[in-house]
Amino acid sequence: MGLFLFLPALVLASAAPGAIAAGDAAPSIRPNVLVITIDTCRVDRIRCYGYPLARTSGVDRLAAGGVRCTNAATVAPITLPAHASILTGLYPPAHGVRDNGAYALSDSAVTLAERFKQAGYETSAFVSALVLSKLYNLTQGFDAYDDDLWEEDQPEMFMIRDRPGPKTAKLFTAWLDGWHARGQAPFFAWVHMFDPHQPFNSNPPDAYLCPTPYDAEIAQADDGVEIIVKWLEGKGLLDQTFIVLTADHGESLGEHKEKTHAIFIYDATIHVPLVWRYPPLLPAGKVYDGPVRAIDIMPTVLAAAGVAGGDQTQGENLLGALRGDVAPPESPQYCESLLSQVGFGMAPLHGVRLDGFKYIRAPRPELYDLRNDPKELDNLYDHRKDFAIQLEARLDAIMKQSDAIALDSSNKKPMDGETMEMLEALGYMASEESISAMGGMDPKDGIEIYEMLQKARGAARFGRWDICESLCRKLLERVPGHASALNMLASALMRGGRLDEAEAVCVKSLESEPRQHRVHLMMANISIRRENLDEAEARIKKVFELSPKFPEAMIRMGYIERMRGNRKAAEEWIQKAAAEDPKSPRVQASYAELFYLNGKYREALEHYRKALEVNPKIFSAIMLAGGCAQKENRFDEAETFYQQGLKLRPDSWLPPYNLACLRAAQQRYEEAFTLLKQAIDTDTGRRPLRSLMTHDKDLEPLRTDPRFTPLLNAVKQPLVFEETLD
Ligand SMILES: [Zn+2]
Numbered sequence: 001m002g003l004f005l006f007l008p009a010l011v012l013a014s015a016a017p018g019a020i021a022a023g024d025a026a027p028s029i030r031p032n033v034l035v036i037t038i039d040t041c042r043v044d045r046i047r048c049y050g051y052p053l054a055r056t057s058g059v060d061r062l063a064a065g066g067v068r069c070t071n072a073a074t075v076a077p078i079t080l081p082a083h084a085s086i087l088t089g090l091y092p093p094a095h096g097v098r099d100n101g102a103y104a105l106s107d108s109a110v111t112l113a114e115r116f117k118q119a120g121y122e123t124s125a126f127v128s129a130l131v132l133s134k135l136y137n138l139t140q141g142f143d144a145y146d147d148d149l150w151e152e153d154q155p156e157m158f159m160i161r162d163r164p165g166p167k168t169a170k171l172f173t174a175w176l177d178g179w180h181a182r183g184q185a186p187f188f189a190w191v192h193m194f195d196p197h198q199p200f201n202s203n204p205p206d207a208y209l210c211p212t213p214y215d216a217e218i219a220q221a222d223d224g225v226e227i228i229v230k231w232l233e234g235k236g237l238l239d240q241t242f243i244v245l246t247a248d249h250g251e252s253l254g255e256h257k258e259k260t261h262a263i264f265i266y267d268a269t270i271h272v273p274l275v276w277r278y279p280p281l282l283p284a285g286k287v288y289d290g291p292v293r294a295i296d297i298m299p300t301v302l303a304a305a306g307v308a309g310g311d312q313t314q315g316e317n318l319l320g321a322l323r324g325d326v327a328p329p330e331s332p333q334y335c336e337s338l339l340s341q342v343g344f345g346m347a348p349l350h351g352v353r354l355d356g357f358k359y360i361r362a363p364r365p366e367l368y369d370l371r372n373d374p375k376e377l378d379n380l381y382d383h384r385k386d387f388a389i390q391l392e393a394r395l396d397a398i399m400k401q402s403d404a405i406a407l408d409s410s411n412k413k414p415m416d417g418e419t420m421e422m423l424e425a426l427g428y429m430a431s432e433e434s435i436s437a438m439g440g441m442d443p444k445d446g447i448e449i450y451e452m453l454q455k456a457r458g459a460a461r462f463g464r465w466d467i468c469e470s471l472c473r474k475l476l477e478r479v480p481g482h483a484s485a486l487n488m489l490a491s492a493l494m495r496g497g498r499l500d501e502a503e504a505v506c507v508k509s510l511e512s513e514p515r516q517h518r519v520h521l522m523m524a525n526i527s528i529r530r531e532n533l534d535e536a537e538a539r540i541k542k543v544f545e546l547s548p549k550f551p552e553a554m555i556r557m558g559y560i561e562r563m564r565g566n567r568k569a570a571e572e573w574i575q576k577a578a579a580e581d582p583k584s585p586r587v588q589a590s591y592a593e594l595f596y597l598n599g600k601y602r603e604a605l606e607h608y609r610k611a612l613e614v615n616p617k618i619f620s621a622i623m624l625a626g627g628c629a630q631k632e633n634r635f636d637e638a639e640t641f642y643q644q645g646l647k648l649r650p651d652s653w654l655p656p657y658n659l660a661c662l663r664a665a666q667q668r669y670e671e672a673f674t675l676l677k678q679a680i681d682t683d684t685g686r687r688p689l690r691s692l693m694t695h696d697k698d699l700e701p702l703r704t705d706p707r708f709t710p711l712l713n714a715v716k717q718p719l720v721f722e723e724t725l726d
Pocket residue numbers: 039040077078079080248249
């Protein structure tokens with residue numbers, strides 16, 4: 001690789017604004033460094049990349065003041081591996097993080113933050129989704145790593161906990177305030193926005209200007225970028241800050257039959273936006289067409305700051321090329337996705353982009369001419385086999401080189417409750433049986449099966465358990481014993497109160513994959529629903545055998561003891577769970593939820609109050625506390641909770657909806673209709689409002705009224721759901 005030869009150019013380039021060497025104590029001229037990543041952001045949905053309908057003024061401004069790369073590629077269409085590459089300058093086979101959830105970055109990695117920390121920088125990271133939580137060890141070198149997402153709403157079912165980009169940006173600027181007040185060392189920071197990731201439910205002020213919900217999500221992330229840029233500008237620091245903005249991957253939006261991302265490595269998800277801005281070193285308004293990779297970010301920013309260590313990466317310092325001082329390097333762009341293999345037993349995908357072509361290694365290999373066929377529709381492999389074989393050799397060389405320098409393979413695999421929940425959420429649980437059923441299948445053939453699972457999850461999220469059930473059954477015909485499909489089917493059956501059938505499905509799931517403690521917990525829940533507390537306890541023992549510190553199982557134990565009348569033992573279990581889980585209001589809230597689900601509203605209310613004593617802003621706890629009070633016919637109390645919810649989240653349809661139900665119970669029908677209309681107006685069409693209005697018992701007295709049907713018809717269609725089920 002030209003890596004070592006290129007290094008001297010790197011040091012020269014960075015010496016431009018005043019000789020800065022690593023470790024040199026000249027803080028006033030060392031730039032601040034800011035890496036911004038926008039999750040799931042397609043390059044062709046940004047205005048400066050030629051999409052006039054985009055509302056991306058923040059990104060566009062950075063590009064106008066810096067260098068915009070037209071040929072940047074990520075390493076994997078998956079959040080954690082892609083960010084691990086940005087932060088280490090290594091390809092996934094080298095840093096070892098191959099997928100979300102089941103991998104964490106090795107302690108032996110030397111991260112971008114560690115390099116800056118060693119050079120005397122203040123360092124911080126602000127992430128917006130659970131996939132990047134502290135658990136995955138990207139924290140190395142950061143003084144502060146803000147991943148506190150617990151004050152957000154409960155995520156929708158099968159969705160990942162996240163927070164809006166502008167909120168993350170404001171937390172970051174609050175940190176910057178403190179940094180600025182200290183006024184000593186420069187900062188290195190990484191800010192991650194998750195908005196464009198599904199579900200599409202953001203509501204930026206001018207969402208109506210965006211052609212699709214996906215574009216509105218990008219606009220919301222861009223609002224976060226604006227907040228940061230304005231802060232820097234306000235302090236006169238914008239030009240003293242080296243900024244690089246990119247995406248971890250794109251989104252397929254139906255290309256190649258893939259709705260979202262993570263299986264395929266086509267350009268819909270691999271080709272990403274990438275913008276650099278630092279006026280002292282880089283020209284303004286320049287377009288750079290040379291190849292750029294996620295792994296080049298680390299050596300380039302280190303060089304710009306005069307910090308050593310870039311030569312310890314697989315990437316190249318691009319400063320000279322970005323400035324136009326030297327020709328763009330050749331830089332083959334490696335990418336991979338192992339999800340098809342890890343989650344389904346299909347073949348993995350590895351690819352390389354080089355000289356305008358992309359080669360994909362798969363059971364049926366692919367070769368595309370990206371310049372003339374950017375959507376990768378015309379596979380040239382059979383026509384240009386010789387060339388494809390050359391690219392295969394390049395791919396092989398990159399993989400071998402990565403293996404040779406791979407970090408120790410004893411990566412911690414953080415299989416705690418949170419991770420399992422997320423793996424389930426992502427549908428990643430493949431069993432031995434399903435792996436053999438898929439038998440290394442080409443993902444091009446298997447994508448339908450993957451999408452079927454996604455559809456089933458979509459149906460579940462919208463409460464259409466009937467559709468979910470039939471999709472799971474269809475899927476299981478194709479991939480017998482697929483644990484995720486079985487688990488989802490069991491959930492669907494449980495929702496319908498079909499406990500015996502649900503139990504049988506859980507048993508089958510455990511036969512194919514016995515170490516799923518969550519499935520044992522589901523079995524315990526079935527026993528609890530049957531009020532067979534001894535059986536429930538025996539089943540929870542199995543959960544503890546597999547996961548001894550699992551807070552949710554402790555909460556179940558607390559419930560069981562409480563139902564037996566052992567109040568003291570119950571309290572002890574809940575305290576244990578709280579000790580495991582530093583955010584204890586969450587423990588109280590989930591304890592409360594358990595009572596709620598089992599129709600014990602008085603006890604549920606008691607524990608919601610406890611949760612709210614610690615953190616009065618847990619929206620879901622406020623709304624459910626109101627629900628409990630209403631079920632107990634304590635209407636005044638319910639009213640107080642709902643009004644609290646309305647004040648906290650004026651943008652949510654839920655408080656007016658619940659107030660409408662309350663008014664119906666109070667027989668104040670006029671007001672009920674007004675509130676229902678308010679709920680419909682606030683709803684963004686992405687929640688199951690229509691199905692609630694059709695089935696909710698609370699609204700029964702309204703349904704015979706002639707005003708009801710027109711209101712029902714006014715409910716916005718659930719966009720994502722419709723799209724998922726077509
Ligand atoms: Zn991502």
